[in-house]
Amino acid sequence: MAAITGPITGEAKNTVAEVLQGALVDLIDLSLVAKQAHWNLVGPHFRPIHLQLDEVTSLARTHMDEIAERAVALGINPDGRAATVARSTKLPQPDGGWLEDGKVVATMTDLLDGISKRMHERVHTTEEPDPVTQDLLIAVAQEIDKQHWMFQAQR
Template identity: 85%
Template structure:
């Protein structure tokens, strides 16, 4: 069986792959939560929030693929299995059923704030061992911060 080796080893590889795996879990769960809210959204501000949730889903999916591919390039295995996401996610989950637009705005403001804080921690953790991975995490943080601002402005 072929194996993939990358430019990092030891503690550097462990630190970076842990940061990237955490980002991957956040992004996969964010994409799922955003779609769940998208499908169940109701309220006077349905249309703009419905479209914004699609933006969140798209950015999460785009970044999760880039992050997972970076893990592979480092010679590790990304884990995006449903069971892994379910046991590892730190994101708060929306209620089931119809979701009132104001509650969705509040929920996503909080979810994106929590992800932003973790992404910024990951950016700091990867600065020394792998600036390439840090750059990818900076791009994720930038998009998450923008969406956080946009939801927060609707509160």
């Protein structure tokens, strides 16, 4: 099978590949953590947090597909396998069992803060080697920052 090649090569391609893979892992695990919290949430603020967790899951799933497809367009193999995500994630994992709404808000605030910081670093890293990838990451960062603000406001 012929390899797919893209518009960037060399060290620029390696830099962008690392950035895209990190973003992909963050987004895949964000979708999983948000769904886990969504399914196990309890407390007086259940309904709005339950719905907000669905929003987070949806944005993560949409953007992880865009990130993976950008990688492929550049001739980079995205790796979204469960073992890869488990081995490389930087996201704190929620406790098992029922999750009290206040704890979910705190966990999601902290988790989104970490993702936001990494996305902003990725935006900076891709400015020179690939402005198209940078543009995708800016869109992700914008939505992550919005969700971070919305969870933080509930603390």
